[in-house]
Amino acid sequence: MTQTKKKRIAFVGAGNVAWHLAQALAAAGHDVKAVYSRSRTSREALTGKLPQAQPIKTPDFRSFDLEMVIIAVPDAALADVAAALKVSPGALVVHTSGSQPLALLQQVKGARVGVFYPLQTFSKIKPVDLAQVPLLVEALDEETLHQLESLAKSISNQVYQVSSEARKQLHLAAVFACNFTNHLLGISQQLLQEANLPKQLLQPLIEETITKAAQQNPFAVQTGPAVRGDGNVLQAHLQLLEQHPTYASLYRQLSKSIQEQAQSGSGKTDKV
Amino acid sequence: MTQTKKKRIAFVGAGNVAWHLAQALAAAGHDVKAVYSRSRTSREALTGKLPQAQPIKTPDFRSFDLEMVIIAVPDAALADVAAALKVSPGALVVHTSGSQPLALLQQVKGARVGVFYPLQTFSKIKPVDLAQVPLLVEALDEETLHQLESLAKSISNQVYQVSSEARKQLHLAAVFACNFTNHLLGISQQLLQEANLPKQLLQPLIEETITKAAQQNPFAVQTGPAVRGDGNVLQAHLQLLEQHPTYASLYRQLSKSIQEQAQSGSGKTDKV
Incomplete structure (x- = not known):
């Protein structure tokens, strides 16, 4: 793993993937600032593990000074979440799904988009060594791709660029x-x-x-x-x-x- | 694993199963006295690893003072080998097959019969820790069963009595x-x-x-x-x-x- 510039990040979703990813990013020195989930119990359980993060109840991140929003919700909810999401112009929005294309995020207004997919099954009760989990990244432009890659390398030793097709x-x-x-x-x-x-x-x-x-x-x-x-x-x-x-x-x-x-x-x- | 009385044993077959089983039994202190295989190269390769064992070219063990013959040949050859085998009266003859019934050995004249099945895939080039390999034993009478069990326990920590049906x-x-x-x-x-x-x-x-x-x-x-x-x-x-x-x-x-x-x-x- 390699160190990278500290990023300001928010999460949409507080399920198994968000649970492990958010804590690993925080442990790597990134600033996880907010967690949105429809379930109050879930979002508060996760922010309880992230001293600097705020639980929020609408997916509107415009008042946060964010560089990146990571969507970690079930595949079936992804399109709806992407449509409802509000971010500041130029923010980077990624999803964490193995089966959904990058194109699904193009409806997020004013954002750059990408994929940040940890290839492992997660459950909250079981610790995972993310350093050994393959992280697959995808973006539409080189700069975004490099940003995602260096973020991925700050928590995993196995980072791959993989297209939606592959x-x-x-x-x-x-x-x-x-x-x-x-x-x-x-x-x-x-x-x-x-x-x-x-x-x-x-x-x-x-x-x-x-x-x-x-x-x-x-x-x-x-x-x-x-x-x-x-x-x-x-x-x-x-x-x-x-x-x-x-x-x-x-x-x-x-x-x-x-x-x-x-x-x-x-x-x-x-x-x- | 537990120590047991040293046994005088011969092998029929010098393939992958015989290779590992014979060496593990010798290492546990048993006396592997003879190895029969149609292939001269194979039987001599195995006896080369067993200082006390003699390579023999017919499956006639009557001149050896044996307590037990272990047949480790491909399933398809088992019936023919059992028919050709010659042992002293009262010797214990076992096969090492997972898919063949104990009954197949009942044609071996004058012998007590059993099964001694190591549940693992073996290849000569790869060392196997037999202590962790389940050994399944079966016999027709209690005394034979106990003998097989104590022999199995001298090389493995996982010994099970399993019927042909199971x-x-x-x-x-x-x-x-x-x-x-x-x-x-x-x-x-x-x-x-x-x-x-x-x-x-x-x-x-x-x-x-x-x-x-x-x-x-x-x-x-x-x-x-x-x-x-x-x-x-x-x-x-x-x-x-x-x-x-x-x-x-x-x-x-x-x-x-x-x-x-x-x-x-x-x-x-x-x-x-």
Whole structure:
């Protein structure tokens, strides 16, 4: 991380993302001056953690001497919030969403706009080391981009410039790697529970899978009955899944995809 | 781990599992006396690591004063190996397979039989701390079970008695948690590569997903567009996957399964 000029910042939203981002920016020496949230409890809980910040109940920041407003609200609320926001001319307004384009902020009158997206799941009760969290920045002009970059580098060691287009694909990749993986882990735990087996049994194997995937192309190190073409085991597994038709059809689709991939052979030549 | 009476052991197979298991048993003070493998190179490579062991070229162990033979060969070869094996009467013969039943060994003449299954993926080039690897044991009588258990406890801190039936379900659970997860990580890396994004971008998020799943029921902490019912994002993602029809249909199936699970609500009440 690198030091940067202290910035005067306000937050829209006091949820999980704002909670961690605002405190990390304050800890890095920036001046978080105001927090707006519709929920009084939420905004006051966050300003309670930020001695210099004021909780405000309308998203009007014109009376504050701000350089930047960070919008950290649910995706579905982002357009409405952007429309209601009032900032001094020339202020920089960014959102923190992985799935929403920069263009969504162009309706904010008189502001320069950007994206400041921390790529991690946050929950208030769990401390996060933001220094290790990738921060993705985007802007329409070089100067704004550099400002966002140096702000990001003041709290994280992993800062990337990523366009809205690439961020969309990244979000899709995250759905596969995290949301879908989480669902498979849920199915796996359910199956263990049905056999009265403790869930920690599979933990070392899961961790090894993740570690290996970080080092090599997962396609090149795929194991299991599907890639071996072991029809007996596949049939036996589908029989075990008779009471779970949706899981059985997932099993079939995933096995088919593994086999197609193995036949295309791209894992062997095209190492990531 | 606990100390146990030193055992006289031989191995059938000199692949990844035998490689790690034989060395761990020797290090724990057991006497690994012989290694059979069809491949001369493999059996001599392993006995080279085991000063007291002799490489042999037929699976006939009757001239050795053995208490136990551990078969560590690919599942597909297990039945043939068991049929060809010759041991002194009363010797204990075990296999190390996760997916094969104990019953498969009942054709070994004059032997007591069991299962000694280390639940981890092994590769010769990578050291493994067997102490942290779950070892699953099974036998037909109490005495054999206790022998296997004390042998397992001499090299691992995680020893479980698991029946063939439960082991089958465990293997199915491992396919979901590891083989299928690995495939999803491969898809995710391919999507990142297509957008010229580095694969390490998603690493912190993947690790957080795994950590959380170990602590809580994954169904109860599911995130993402499917569980939110965010049809706009689902449509946008399917459009991005137009060039990958198999991935698109996986995306649909996984989203459907997530939504069904959320509606059934079992994640909320039925914590694993």
